[in-house]
Amino acid sequence: MQKSGKSVMAWNVFKFCTALRALGSIMIVLVLGIIGVTYYVVVVANYGPALFHGGLDSFIAFLVLVLFHSLLVMLLWSYFATVLTDPGGVPPNWRPSIDEESGDADPLVGLGYEGMDLGLNQPATFGEPANPQLRVCRKCNQFKPPRCHHCSVCGRCILKMDHHCVWVVNCVGALNYKYFLLFLFYTFLLTTLVTLSLLRLFIAFFTDGVINGTPGTLVATFVTFVLNLSFALSIMGFLVMHISLVLGNTTTIEAFEKKTNPKWQYDLGRRKNFEQVFGVDKRCWFIPAYSEEDLERMPVLRGFEYPTRPDLDELQQL
Numbered sequence: 001m002q003k004s005g006k007s008v009m010a011w012n013v014f015k016f017c018t019a020l021r022a023l024g025s026i027m028i029v030l031v032l033g034i035i036g037v038t039y040y041v042v043v044v045a046n047y048g049p050a051l052f053h054g055g056l057d058s059f060i061a062f063l064v065l066v067l068f069h070s071l072l073v074m075l076l077w078s079y080f081a082t083v084l085t086d087p088g089g090v091p092p093n094w095r096p097s098i099d100e101e102s103g104d105a106d107p108l109v110g111l112g113y114e115g116m117d118l119g120l121n122q123p124a125t126f127g128e129p130a131n132p133q134l135r136v137c138r139k140c141n142q143f144k145p146p147r148c149h150h151c152s153v154c155g156r157c158i159l160k161m162d163h164h165c166v167w168v169v170n171c172v173g174a175l176n177y178k179y180f181l182l183f184l185f186y187t188f189l190l191t192t193l194v195t196l197s198l199l200r201l202f203i204a205f206f207t208d209g210v211i212n213g214t215p216g217t218l219v220a221t222f223v224t225f226v227l228n229l230s231f232a233l234s235i236m237g238f239l240v241m242h243i244s245l246v247l248g249n250t251t252t253i254e255a256f257e258k259k260t261n262p263k264w265q266y267d268l269g270r271r272k273n274f275e276q277v278f279g280v281d282k283r284c285w286f287i288p289a290y291s292e293e294d295l296e297r298m299p300v301l302r303g304f305e306y307p308t309r310p311d312l313d314e315l316q317q318l
Contacts, residue, residue: 027169028083035072038194042068045217047197064197071190074287078183079168081288087173088159088303096134145304147174147266149253159303162251173304176246178277179288181246184239191232215257220265239275249273265308292303 043065050061135144137157145152149161151171160174172180202225204211211218243257249266267273278285279294279301290301299305 017049023166026168027166031079031167031294032267035076037220038224039072041217041221042194042197045213045221046201064193067193068190070276071186071193074185075190078179078186082168082172082176082183084168085176085179087161087171087177087208088175090137090142090148090157090159092142094143094145094304096145108157115171146306147251147254154295157187160251160306161253162245163253175302177251178279178290181239181242181277182286182288184242185237188232188235188239191228191235194228195225195232198228201225244275247273260304266306268307268309276306 047061047064047068050057051065053061135146135148136142137144137148137150139150142157144157145159147160148157150157151161151164153164154171158171158173158175162172162177162180164171165180168180168183170176176220198224199222201211201221205218207224211221213221245251247270248264249268249272250264254264268276276298279290279298281291281294284291284294295301300307
């Protein structure tokens with residue numbers, strides 16, 4: 001009976017992962033649909049016509065529209081960068097490199113060792129590696145770089161995996177984590193702007209205030225306010241959580257590992273931790289892209305190599 005229970009559990013998990021894959025374009029259409037309704041309410045139904053009222057109303061409408069379109073462009077840029085960017089997978093020929101002096105495996109980038117004997121005493125069929133420092137994925141049947149985890153939805157190992165996000169229909173990993181954070185950031189700013197700009201109309205629903213528009217427009221305005229307020233509040237908590245993870249050089253998955261290991265080896269200080277995600281070039285901090293200089297001088301942005309704290313390295317050697 002116990003064995004049967006395990007089989008049922010495994011089948012349920014597989015079914016859940018298959019359902020997440022099937023969401024695919026549905027979630028993208030849903031996101032674009034929410035943006036479309038919001039655009040109609042803010043621009044077409046309310047602040048667009050207010051541009052021609054004259055006086056203070058025109059000035060406020062102009063400011064709202066400029067901020068709205070600016071944030072919308074950054075939100076869409078960040079969103080599609082997250083959706084379309086590969087989060088980082090492990091090449092089929094990846095092998096841990098070897099420290100020739102010590103003979104230990106060095107879990108850095110090694111892309112040219114396919115078919116070569118690395119001296120790892122690794123059996124032909126992957127099981128437990130002879131060297132306990134090596135990480136092997138049983139599902140992919142290959143070595144795993146540091147901070148890499150297997151995603152059951154994507155069906156492969158993801159470099160520095162944070163989580164699989166149904167909203168972006170993609171894994172969030174080493175190569176698109178910055179883009180995901182910027183998507184959260186600009187979504188929070190935009191939903192907050194929409195909430196504040198529609199607040200007076202929402203209050204008018206429950207008072208004797210005069211609201212212009214058709215019944216359909218009024219319903220759309222009410223729904224848009226509630227949706228954007230809900231997203232702003234929920235994303236604010238999510239954004240605060242991820243900011244704390246970035247400053248501690250941790251992913252969502254690794255946050256659970258830190259509970260059993262309070263001395264986190266990848267924590268290099270808040271500034272260096274931040275730069276490992278956003279890069280050193282300040283000009284690119286708020287756009288979903290990296291400068292060529294950062295990509296050349298920061299191997300960590302490629303997702304295979306991560307420096308560790310020297311003090312903890314010395315303690316481990318002792």
